[in-house]
Structure formats: structure tokens, C-alpha cells
Amino acid sequence: MVLEDRISDIWGARNPFASGGVWPDRVDQFLVDGVEESDVETWVRGACLLCSNGCGLEVAVSGGRMVGVRGRAEDRINHGRLGPKGLYGWQGEQSGRLTTPLIRRGGELVETDWETAMGAIVERSAALLAERGPLSHGFYTSGQLMIEEYYTLAVIGKAGIGTPHMDGNTRLCTATASAAFQESFGTDGQPSSYTDIDSCDALFLFGHNVAETQTVLWARMLDRLDGPEPPRLVCVDPRRTNVAERASVHLPIRNGTNLALMNAMVHELIATDAIDHDYVAEHTAGLEDLERLTAEATPEWAAEICGVPAADIRRAVEIFATSDRVVSTCSMGFYQSHQATAASCQVNNLHLLRGMLGRPGAGILQMNGQPSAENNREAGCGAALPGFRNWNNPEHVAELAELWNVDPIVIPHWTPPTNANQIFRYAEQGSIGFLWIAGTNPAVSMPELARIRSILGGEQCFVVVSDGYLTETAQLADVVLPAALWAEKTGTYTNVDRTVHLQEKAVDPPGQARSDLDIWVDYARRLDLRDKDGRPLPPWDTPEAAFEGWKACSAGRPCDYSGLTYAQLHEIGGIQWPVTTDTPEGTERLYVDGVFATTAEYCETWGHDLTTGSPVAEADFRAARFEGRAILKTAPYEPAFETPDEEYPLRLTTGRTVYHFHTRTKTSRTVQLNDAAPEVWVELSQPDAFRLGISEGDLVRVSSRRGHIDAPARISHVRDGVVFAPWHYGSQAVTAANELTLSAWDPVSKQPEFKVAAVNVRRLRAGEGPAPAPTITASAPVTPLVRVTGRER
């Protein structure tokens, strides 16, 4: 049992292991001051819900309160480990919670009871449905709820009300992973497994600062890097992250130039004839198009655009070409950019061209951001239909209609599903007059916040927020409902590598807070939603019954849960879908036989033009006869939506820090985490700072065409010409990086651009010491700090 400070020692002690070995266990535990192990009455099983890694753990309960956590040694994801957020972050649920519903009266939010709050919601909802129909309703949800809750809302929205306006904040974190899988393989679904890291001989991290975003996954990689036969590591990131510091090749490309790099890498792989011709011939389609589209993308051409030496691009490709087992991961650096889907498809393409898929150590991990983003995608709570069904395939729609016992015309398949950007646009225009936001904080996380605030605060749309806290978003709502949080309810969620966990209820929610499942079932009953035979929709009202409903819906689809039970999840911990009668123990890898989901009957999409996002026609998809072959796709590189100019000469990029999750609702209420990164900062390179007369800690103003933020400057190893701002910090002061970002998105995944905005920076005044930024991560100062603030351990 390891008891140590996971703030200063983020990744914990090393347990090096050799290629093909089993990652050794190391159980991390934290109990609050004054509590001994002997005081713990029960250990309740579950998994951490503070990033997409999904580390298996147990919650210590004493006197009806959570008093600590420890990792589960037998869990396949973490083998007992927990990172800073996992060990400490749960404490944030114990203060600042909403305990009663609130309703706006005379412009103010005042406390009320459930009856009044739900009455007001249903009155508005029913009136709008009667008057203007289902297109007046929108639901914007989260990446932090449970399968049972997502699926329940999916049924309410898609079978009961019949609105296409459903999306999650997963649009901001993981939409591109989903889109890239659909374009390349025919359907969403992570092909590979974390265990591939245990035996790879090369690791490529594309825009993925795993050391800070999924610390336990990085611990696994570090244990390989420090063991015998370490993999070679290639890192693509404009910042000198902890990953970059360990890399054989670091490509600190200009933010906004991912696709130029990727097209060059594919070009070079083809030009050096490093492709696996047999695999490509048998299992892929589209090589000719790919060759044509990358023909001129030489490393020299890309070097110019990306601002890295051509020799380094060649070296990276050579590592890819000369390794037998490559694992690539891809994350926000690629996803939150203007050509996100094309760049991420090129990562898939590198693997397809080399036949690097479906066997131990050879795989792709298109990451998720939020802990249960995967479930929003698969359960159809967002823009997709449940079970990765194709909304353009009448058979798939008919399956759902039969399952739900509703008329197929109710299911919104007659118009493209609406993405979050568009939902907010309709809410701005008032054509969506009822918007329910659950478990997310768009008033800090969406781009161009001034606009989002005016949408949420305006009269044109009635806004309901269910959340654990009075967030910046909740403060603008018409009705606020107090929601139960993690470990205050039972349910399942699935991590990046398809591992499903069951979180069991450990404690009661505070005050009158209720689970999102209870809230939505109550809403459905009050609206009197029914199926064709007059039975209530959804027919369930408990988590386990909802899970059974979901199992039936997922059966036969790629994300098949039909063989899973709560009991099995309790016993074993994480299990990877699909789990069926044929694969009762789960499935480690998809596409092991090189047969992909590109048949017309099975696929989730006919695909899109990656330049404009226009859908491929069904006839064209059928005519191409992919029949199980993966599709090699890309697009020509284009510059970012907004590039630097004279007035705004610098490139802003936003990102995360290891100590915070999202908009800090939980992590700012956790002493250890908050002390480690209490306030916003911005990072500048040394040459830029020198030019602008800025020293470490000086207060600076960063301005874009949309707004400005004021923050102390950290002089870090960020690329020259680039400004980095962590996006977690919403508050009354202007500190949220999204004041600066622009409304624009990738044409296919519709994921917003958060990685490039043109800004200028000017010094306001001297600071009171160094910037309050962590010093042992990517935000490390270039020169050691002179004043001791307690943060530079």
C-alpha cells in the first residue's frame, strides 16, 4: 500500500517492466486526516470519474461519509494506481453542493421545492411541445454521467419527444475520435487496448499530453520507458510537456498545422515504400486517392508550414516504418482544431498502411477527454443514434422503433442530428425555446464565452440546469436542479479502451439532490410520454433496469453489452466490450482479422467529404463496395480559421493542467489540487516575453477579437510565437481562456477549434512573485524561480 504525496510525485514510484510483461501492481491509497484503515466501515467498488482513463478503485466509507479511496490491484486499467485527481478529487463533492432546487423569481434564483421546480419545467416544456413541436427542445449533456442516465435521456429525447437537438459536451472533447473511427472503419469504437502499451516497440503521441491528462496511463508508459527494451517515443506537441522530455523525437509544430505534418508523414511512408502491401491490398480501400492527396506533401513542404526540421519529420517516419509494434494515441491537440477529423484519420492511415492494428502492441488509441464520453457516444444521448446505428439507414431506425415500440417517424432521422454549436445557435435565435443542460458548464467550456452568456441569460430560451454545483452556467438558468454525483448513485461507465466499470452507490447525495436518472424519469412521467401501446416511456425507473434496456439496445451492434451483468462487474472490475455469449469475458481488440465495419448493413455512416463535411451519398458508398475494408481518407491542408496578423500576432492555444478537471467544479474544492494550481496563468516563450518586456509573474492582458483575459505570465518552454492558457478558470474576474477563442469547428466532427486563435499580449504591471502555475509539468519555468511560493517542490 503506497501512502504518498501525489501532488509532488504525480506519477508515483516506477515499477519498470519488459515488453510483453504484465504491468506490476501498485496500490495507491488516501484516507483523510484522522481516519485509519480500521475506521473504514465499508469499501465500495467503482472507478474514478475524473478523466477518461477510468481507474478501478474502492471508496472508503465511514459514518455515511466518503473518507478515502484506494486503487483496485485487480483492475486491468490501473493495477491499483491512482493519480492526483483520483486520490484527492472526490473530496470536492463534499462542499459547495446544491441541496435544493432553485427557480428564477424577479430575476433572482431562489430556493424552491422539487414539486414547484419540476412543475415549472414541465409546464414550459409541454406548452412549447404543443405550440411548436419537438424542434423547440434541446438537450445538452455531459461526459460525466452514466450509461443508464444517457440511455434514459436518449429514449426520452429520441423516442418520446422526437428532437434531433441532443448533444453532449463530448462534442468538445471526443467527437473527433468518433468521427475518425467512422470515416476509417465504418463505425465508432476504439480498436485497441491499453495492454498494447505493454508490448509495443514504438509509441506515437499526437497532440496528447498524457502526463497531465491521464496520469496513470503515463505511469504505464513510464514503466515501459524505464524497463528493458523500452519503446521509442515520438511526441507531437507545441509545448515541452513531460512526454516531450522523454521523447526520442519531439515535433513541436505550430498549433494549427497538424494535417500538414500528417500528410507529410503519410507521403514519406509511401515514398519510402514502407507500406505493408499485402495488408493494404486485402484490408483497405482508397490508396490511390491517399497517394494523390499527399503527393506534394513532402517533409520539406511540411517543415516550412509546421516550423520543425524536415529531418525530424523523416526521423519520426523512420521510427514508424522500422518498428514492429506501434501504438499511437491521439488527443485534444488534434481533435480541437480546424481539420481535426482529417488529421486523426491520417493517424489511422499510418497504422493501416503498415498493417499495425489488431495484434498485441500494434494499435490505435484515439483518446476521449471526459470519463464517460464514450457512453454519451454509444448510448445515443448525443447526436448519434444508440448503438452506433446509422441514422441514414432505415433498417437501423426500424430496429430502434421496434425496440422502443414507437412509430419510426417519431425518431429524428429525417434531418441531420444537431451538434452543440448549432444547438446554441438555435437557442440564440430562440427557435430552441427549451434547453436542458445536465452535468456540464458551457459558460466556461464553450468557445466565445461572451456570446454563450448572452444566450443562456437571455429571455428567448428557457434554460434548465441539473448539476451538483451552482456553476457559472447554473447561475444563468431559469430552473436549477440539484443532482447526485459520483458514488452517490449506482451505474456504469466506459473508459477510452472500452473498459466498462460499475460504480456502486457509496453514500447518499446531499440535501434533496437526486440522480439524473430519477430526474429524467420524473420529467418523462410528468410529460406522460408513452409508447404505441400506452406504456410509459422509458419503461424503467431504476439503474439496473435501465442497464437491461441498454443491453437489449446494444445487442448485435459493435458496442454489445448483452453479456454483461452488474454482478460480473462487481466481481471483476473493468471488462471490455463487446461482451456477448460468445465473448463472456470481453474483447481485448477489435478488427483482429482485418475485417472492418464498412458493410452497408452494419456501418454507422456512409462517410463524409473531409474538407467540407458533406455526406457521401448512400449510392456512392454502396458503389465503392468497401465490404469490410478500411477506408484511407484525408484532405488537403488548409491554414487555421484565424491566423496571426499585425494586430494579433501570436497564436493562442488552450489546454489543461494535471491538477484540474474541466471547469474545476470538483477540483477547486479539493484543497490539495487547488493549492497546487490555484489561479489562472498564461505561458509565453522566453523570446516573446523578452520582446514584450514581460518577466515571470507580471500581470499581462491577452486579447483576441472576442475578448480578453488578465493573468500572470509564466515564461515557459512553449514554442516561440505561441501563448498557452489553461482553460479551467472561469470566475467573476475575466480569467476563462474561452473568452478569447472563436466559434468555429471541424467540418466533419463539428468539434470546436480551441487550439488556434490570434491574440496579442501586453504587460499590465509587475506581479507579486512567480505565476501561480505548476512547476513540474509542461508549465515549468524556463529558469528556476527565485522566490519560493510553496508550489515549486
Place this chain on the structure above:
Amino acid sequence: MHLPRYLAMLVDTERALADAYVAMSAGHRADADVTFTCASFARQATAHAAELAATVEDRYPSTGDGPDRLRPAPFTTTRTGAVGLLRDLAELHQLAVFAETTWELVEQVGYGLRDRELIAIASRRSTGLGVQVAWMRTRMKAEAAQALLVAT
């Protein structure tokens, strides 16, 4: 030979299309995808108008004007609101389809002339316009139900 005059008209059409995209891009800023996509289409149309103009001047100089009755009306102001966006897209679509079809015809004529350069330009451009036309159809479909049923 009437081709030179026809090509002159196509140059004008591309320029009109570029102007229309610029107007769309500026007029629908709250619909960010429309703004950025049309800005990118405008760059393509401008480049193609220039490329074609150079070829025409070099190889098929026109003595008179193009066929006036086919010359597209300028599209420079935009409407507001969801229905306005839908109508603007429809108008733009019409113009782009006209350009696309004309390029297809020019490609065919290029074969008649055995002019490989003209064939190549025309083929690239009609494919490019096909992509733009498809985007407009998609965007209209995404907007139609909302605009016509619930827009305020």
C-alpha cells in the same frame, strides 16, 4: 467559334460566385460554419477565375462580350434570420450549380478541341464545385426544418 465568348462568361460567373461567397461569409457571421466555409470557397473561386482568365486571354481571346442573358445577377446583400440564411443558401446554390454545369460543358468542349489543359482545368473545377454544391445542399437540409417550422 462561340467558345471564347462562353468562356468569358464563365470567368464572369466565377467572379460573381467569389463575390457571392464573400457576401455570404460577411453576412452570416453568427453561423460560423457558413462564414468560414464560404470564405474558403471564395478563395477557390477567385483563384479559378484568375486561372481561367489567364488561359482564356492566352488561348481563346474573346472579341465581344459573353452571352448577356446567361450572365448571373450579382448577389451582394444577404438576408437575416434562419429563413434568410436558407434563402441565401438556395440562391448561392443556384449560382454554383450554374457554374458547375458550365464547367462540365467546357470540359466536354475541351475534348472536342483536344485541349488537354482546358480539360484538366475544367475537370478539376467541376469536381471542386461539386463539393461546394454538396455542402450547400447539406447546409440547407440541416437548416430547413428548424427554419420553416420553429424559427421565430
